[in-house]
Amino acid sequence: MENYPKAFIYDLDGIITDTAEFHFLAWQKLADEIGIPIDRKFNEQLKGINRMDSLDRILKLGTSGRVLSDSEKMTLATRKNEYYLELIESINPSHILPGIELLLQKNKQQHIKIALGSASNNAPAILDKLQLTGYFDYIVDASKVKKGKPDPETFTTAAAALGVAPDECVGIEDAAAGVESINSAGMFSVAVGDVHHLAAADYLVEDTAQLIFEDIIAHYGKR
Numbered sequence: 523m524e525n526y527p528k529a530f531i532y533d534l535d536g537i538i539t540d541t542a543e544f545h546f547l548a549w550q551k552l553a554d555e556i557g558i559p560i561d562r563k564f565n566e567q568l569k570g571i572n573r574m575d576s577l578d579r580i581l582k583l584g585t586s587g588r589v590l591s592d593s594e595k596m597t598l599a600t601r602k603n604e605y606y607l608e609l610i611e612s613i614n615p616s617h618i619l620p621g622i623e624l625l626l627q628k629n630k631q632q633h634i635k636i637a638l639g640s641a642s643n644n645a646p647a648i649l650d651k652l653q654l655t656g657y658f659d660y661i662v663d664a665s666k667v668k669k670g671k672p673d674p675e676t677f678t679t680a681a682a683a684l685g686v687a688p689d690e691c692v693g694i695e696d697a698a699a700g701v702e703s704i705n706s707a708g709m710f711s712v713a714v715g716d717v718h719h720l721a722a723a724d725y726l727v728e729d730t731a732q733l734i735f736e737d738i739i740a741h742y743g744k745r
């Protein structure tokens with residue numbers, strides 16, 4: 523146990539389940555409707571970013587130049603969330619990404635605390651649908667922070683609630699904004715995805731099946 527971290531803090535969308543894809547599909551539908559089409563490349567900039575900031579990033583792509591009022595923006599963001607809610611309606615435990623439940627079990631066996639560090643308002647409901655809520659000692663969702671990712675607040679809030687120092691935490695993310703958040707919180711960052719977007723991570727794997735507890739510990743020990 524010498525060099526074990528004391529907490530693992532997990533991102534939700536794109537790490538625990540593939541809701542990152544559903545966020546993209548819902549934004550794409552809305553963006554098409556308002557005449558500002560988006561593609562997967564642009565979507566990398568939306569990963570990890572909260573709802574209103576994501577909308578602002580899409581609107582900035584538009585060329586009409588008209589500035590929307592807060593209530594117009596709220597209407598659009600609500601519509602996107604309705605599309606998203608339709609997509610996640612039938613989520614169940616079969617949608618947990620490979621390797622994740624085993625990693626959570628290993629955390630528990632080793633008495634390592636577990637938190638969620640998500641930018642999503644929908645995070646608690648999704649954890650419930652996946653029947654994973656019982657693993658988590660603390661949940662940070664959009665309602666718990668003032669500054670979203672890439673600000674460190676999501677991860678520092680989780681660590682403080684768990685009573686663990688940042689340098690004894692491992693954070694796991696699929697978004698560049700999330701890795702920046704973990705790194706600036708002073709934690710060990712593990713990223714899942716493409717080196718092109720996630721080169722800032724301390725340890726990078728290609729997919730969640732490669733999130734092997736012993737490998738993460740070995741890399742954490744070498745930091």
Ligand code: BG6
Pocket residue numbers: 534535542545568569570571572573576603640641642643644645664697
């Ligand atoms: C993050 C996703 O986890 O949550 C973003 O990576 C999403 O794509 C954000 O925009 C906010 O989610 P929600 O459910 O509050 O709209």
Ligand code: MG
Pocket residue numbers: 533534535536537542569570695696697700
């Ligand atoms: Mg994510």
